[in-house]
Amino acid sequence: TPDFAQRIADMLTRQNSEQVVRAVDDVNLDVRPGEIVGLVGESGCGKSTLARIISGILRPSEGRILLEGRDVATMSEAERRKASLSIQMVFQDATASLNPRKRVMEIIGEAAVVHGIIRAGDMLAYVCDLMRRVGLDPASRDLYPHQFSGGQRARIGIARALAVKPRILVCDESTAALDVSIQAQILNLFVELKRDLDLTYIFVSHDLGMIENFCDRIAVMYLGRIVELAETEALFANPHHPYTRALLKEIPTLEPKKRAFTAIKGEMPSPLHPPSGCHFHPRCGMARELCSAERPMLRETGEMRFSACHFAEELKAQELNHVV
Ligand code: SF4
Numbered sequence: 013t014p015d016f017a018q019r020i021a022d023m024l025t026r027q028n029s030e031q032v033v034r035a036v037d038d039v040n041l042d043v044r045p046g047e048i049v050g051l052v053g054e055s056g057c058g059k060s061t062l063a064r065i066i067s068g069i070l071r072p073s074e075g076r077i078l079l080e081g082r083d084v085a086t087m088s089e090a091e092r093r094k095a096s097l098s099i100q101m102v103f104q105d106a107t108a109s110l111n112p113r114k115r116v117m118e119i120i121g122e123a124a125v126v127h128g129i130i131r132a133g134d135m136l137a138y139v140c141d142l143m144r145r146v147g148l149d150p151a152s153r154d155l156y157p158h159q160f161s162g163g164q165r166a167r168i169g170i171a172r173a174l175a176v177k178p179r180i181l182v183c184d185e186s187t188a189a190l191d192v193s194i195q196a197q198i199l200n201l202f203v204e205l206k207r208d209l210d211l212t213y214i215f216v217s218h219d220l221g222m223i224e225n226f227c228d229r230i231a232v233m234y235l236g237r238i239v240e241l242a243e244t245e246a247l248f249a250n251p252h253h254p255y256t257r258a259l260l261k262e263i264p265t266l267e268p269k270k271r272a273f274t275a276i277k278g279e280m281p282s283p284l285h286p287p288s289g290c291h292f293h294p295r296c297g298m299a300r301e302l303c304s305a306e307r308p309m310l311r312e313t314g315e316m317r318f319s320a321c322h323f324a325e326e327l328k329a330q331e332l333n334h335v336v
């Protein structure tokens with residue numbers, strides 16, 4: 013319901029203003045139709061905040077969201093509503109975002125009725141169809157969220173998002189709380205839905221394995237900034253940023269279950285007091301004097317490739333040597 017959504021939004025905003033001055037700083041990300049873009053980084057890097065700004069749950073204090081070239085902030089109320097429906101968020105933990113006092117039927121179908129996508133009289137058929145589409149038994153439509161398994165709740169969250177006919181799904185670690193086998197099933201569902209419904213995805217994750225197999229392009233975030241942006245294969249073949257390189261080194265190969273970013277040397281600094289110049293310099297093995305003095309901007313370092321490192325060209329040169 014609107015007020016439940018509002019509560020979540022208030023909660024997030026509050027969290028945001030208490031903890032973070034600039035959770036996301038000067039980020040520029042374009043997403044093309046039909047693409048799957050991964051947003052990765054250690055926890056606290058601002059990726060969830062960015063996901064919430066993209067999906068309209070949080071408003072950026074500065075900056076713009078452009079949809080098909082148009083600034084969302086300058087749209088009329090009706091256009092803005094339509095725009096906000098076209099970008100839907102699927103939450104990390106479906107359990108926390110499903111109203112426990114509502115039946116699944118209402119959870120999934122209510123917004124579609126409220127926004128005039130379907131008539132109230134068509135809700136039953138509409139919800140049953142959506143439930144089938146995401147692999148839920150429509151016979152369970154009168155149950156409450158707690159009567160489902162974690163994987164089924166994830167499917168409920170996806171059905172609810174799909175109900176308003178979005179074109180972009182923003183998925184915030186929506187499979188992280190699940191078993192690996194259930195995660196794989198949900199990812200397969202995302203692939204199916206993308207094919208059938210022509211969707212575009214922004215996937216927020218700290219799980220590099222998942223990102224590698226699933227995404228077309230990857231944006232790596234560090235302390236509120238995108239530090240590298242590249243097509244998945246190119247990024248894995250040779251990162252143009254020392255932080256990305258460190259992340260890739262961290263992938264343990266024997267235990268796929270633990271393919272998450274954790275132990276880069278040193279702690280992630282607080283976003284309240286980010287280091288000067290390049291935010292990564294206290295942890296960077298390649299850091300030089302320039303790095304603490306001057307902020308490196310995200311710039312083109314190759315075809316469809318961007319890096320925010322003063323010395324990206326050195327990493328790039330290693331790529332060339334590698335090929336030879
Ligand atoms: Fe490291 Fe300097 Fe590049 Fe930052 S700018 S990633 S500190 S080499």
Ligand code: MG
Nearest residue numbers: 055059060185
């Ligand atoms: Mg998160």
